[in-house]
Amino acid sequence: MVIYREEYRLYNFGPDHPFSPVRLEMLTSLLQALGVWRAPLSPPEASREEVLWVHSERLVRRVEAASRGELSPDLEHYGLGTGDTPVFPGMDRAARVLVGGTLEGARRILAGERRVLQLGGGLHHAQYDRASGFCVYNDLSVAIRHMTRAGLRVAYVDIDVHHGDGVQWIHYEEGEVLTLSLHESGRYLFPGTGHVYEIGRGAGLGKKLNLPLEPFTEDESYLEVFQALVPWALKAFRPDVLVVQAGADAHYLDPLADLLLTTRAYERLFRLLLEYAEAYAGGRVLFTLGGGYSLDAAVRVWALLYHVFHGLPLPERLPEGWLSTWEARLGKPLTPTLHDPEGAYPEIPRREEIAKRNRLTLQRLTELVAPHLLH
């Protein structure tokens, strides 16, 4: 089941902002041009009350006021009105529409649906008391909270290139939520967190896992540590459902980060995640989108996700009409095939050293959490 509504595109920080609604427009038009688009389920927007499951009243009040054009002087303290997360008219509702989509996904899973793809959301930086990094409200945590309240154990897997800090901190002390984030090391990249030693507290101890990767990590090393870590953690945790934040910004074309994944790694990741859902979570999985700031790359990565999710054969070339329309509109050429061309970026001389350091990080992480996770 796919969840989407046009109003997701209201979440718009302006024409020069990287978190652009154009990505959704390109994606849905591509799926239509490929002839695979089926009418999605249109979700209701989340209520104020639902947002308050994971956010503070005072943050919500500031977002509401900013939405009406009232700017309180302490906005920046709440992560709003910054260069990254500026305020815009109607921001509160736009954010609640995205939350509503992911929450609807959680409701559908509780009602017996097994696979849900929410074509939006994934706002993993939003924290209890603060908007951050393009994220106003945390749709993932609202959905996770809805499912844990219904008694489910939730495993959250975050493949966005940035650390899923908001989701981690919101559920940091919860034993029924496993969070697992693979990201470029915070030593070099926003938000600066996601070290191996952030492993949860109280009931959550050993259930918050972070694998910070070296800049310039490529497909092979990424897949190696992913396949070593994720099934191991899921097997130990025994979740009822997977929630996946499928950010596309670990792609080599992404302008904000330094991991070097190609579409081939993403295809493999999506197939593996579906397999893991079958093997360890009763087949239940809720995908959201996330970061992804190269229009060219993000749209192809998420088109891949859509195809793999539905078990559709992958097209090789993208439709000519779609390409020419968007090339004209964006004023630049686009990759004409679904997958990246071979040898698309220069060879990385430190490849072996990078792979070795990632293996070492994985080892440190598993040693740290094993005593708490395996019981």
Add this chain to the structure above:
Amino acid sequence: MLVRDVMKGPVLTVGPEVTLEDAYGLLLEKGIRHLPVVAEGRLVGIITDRDIRLATSHLNPKGPCPGCTRVEEVMTREVVTAHPLDPVEEAARVMRERKIGCLPVLEDGALVGIVTGIDLLDALLRLTGVTEPSGRLEVRLPDRVGELARLTGFLAGRGVNIHSLLSYPEEGEFVRAVVRVNTLETHPLAEALRREGFDVLWPPKKPW
């Protein structure tokens, strides 16, 4: 950042006549490693868990200190101290050079606090300030007047808030500045800095 901002107080002390056994018990119970020794309101020495173990151990090459039973027989008498208004880096330097693990802090002759290696590590963490969501920039600046101001001015002009800024001298008339800023968009920021003529070392320029 000054010693008074990182020191701990009030300080647990012992008198010179206290037995080694009691002093050791106190160290274990409180989970600390240093005890200033105070007599008649004045600092007269300092004793550490290591001093006590050495004095009482058969593994000591000189054998256990014969008849040593009280703190005053084992304590270090020449105590190196700090003042609350000393900069933390000065405290760190003294501890490193003298190879000692703590400094009692004296003000007008009175013991008002203690600063340990752990407190200095905490200070370092606060100075590097990675507690707020932030991205990292590393820039090599010519070592001359106004360069850092040019960098921070440029960031301010782009509405970028600086969470922390560390700089240190590099060989060959350069200064390295490591800046944590409140933005995900460090790559576009780096590009803009390069266009202004800055030598940005991180994030790197991608060749594609």
